[in-house]
Amino acid sequence: MSQIYLTEVALRDGSHVVAHQFSSEQVRYVTKQLSEAGVPYIEVTHGDGLGGSSLQYGFSKEHDIALIRAAAEVAGDSKITVLLIPGIGTIHHLKEAYEAGARVVRVATHVTEADVSKQHIETAKALGMEAFGFLMMSHSASPEKVLEQALLMESYGADAVYVTDSAGAMLPSDVQNRIRLLRAHLNIEIGFHAHNNLSLAVANTLVAIQEGATRIDGSICCLGAGAGNTQTEVLVAVLNRMGIETGIDLYQILDLADYVRANILPHPQDITTGSLVMGYAGVYSxxxxxxxxxxxxxxxxxxxxxxxxxxxxxxxxxxxxxxxxxxxxxxxxxxxx
Incomplete structure (x- = not known):
């Protein structure tokens, strides 16, 4: 089986849980621990991506460029990754992030609107960054539509395309159908991003890997929107049991999870009635x-x-x-x- 690359999203998706109030000190500490544990990609931005700090989406405690810079200073061999949603984030924001130390961008669009990612992917490649497409709400489109949009992102120069279960609504069969079809037709890597609203994030991630996804997302302590994401420490343990190589030290991740639980997580990341209904209905958190x-x-x-x-x-x-x-x-x- 191919090497599996994990992107830790707690410092981006988890920003929703803390009302976007991460400090540079917290970001620096968590990033350093993740890097020392061998996590290859660490995503750092406002929960809604570059430029998300606003009245509409919630103001950050600190500008996300400052957080990116703080992370990059201690990232070691890990690559600092940013999320950019066209219409919220701009080319200017992307260039600022690159100057602050980001070397990877995930350009996120609704699953039927990949065409708006073109200039952002092309700009990222011109800067020398890795650029990944991120098809949000992938459950809401047929596998064929997801493939159509993924092919567009590939044509723009994306190094990988993610099937993104933004609402935590996918069943294992939904993941299987989409990843399998993309793997059969794309010449680039496939990624998968899960939410745990139906308590299927780990299971769905395993299905994605089995169908050929090589890029997966995790979040320490499930820190993320809705019921959170695939729990990093659980996923690493399961993949170790399965003999799937991630290069991540399980014990160091467990130690970091204890720190996050004691010092950052404001409340247990349970599957509440609201989160469950969002997954059941298939809508944004x-x-x-x-x-x-x-x-x-x-x-x-x-x-x-x-x-x-x-x-x-x-x-x-x-x-x-x-x-x-x-x-x-x-x-x-x-x-x-």
């Missing part, structure tokens, strides 16, 4: 708060709102739809009374 507000306003169940949003394949940026759906459900209740 950011929708939960808006659905709860709309439900209280019009007197309906937030879970019904989330399920209906999932049926409509609503994506980030369409939050205005939430109140419309809530009102529709309320009208239906009145009509059936």
């Amino acid at each position: 950011s929708f939960l708060r808006h659905a709860n507000i709309a439900a209280e306003k019009v007197g309906v169940d937030a879970r019904d709102i989330l399920v209906e949003l999932g049926k409509l394949n609503v994506v980030g940026g369409q939050e205005d739809t939430i109140i419309e759906v809530a009102q529709k459900i309320a009208q239906q209740k009145v009509g059936s009374a």
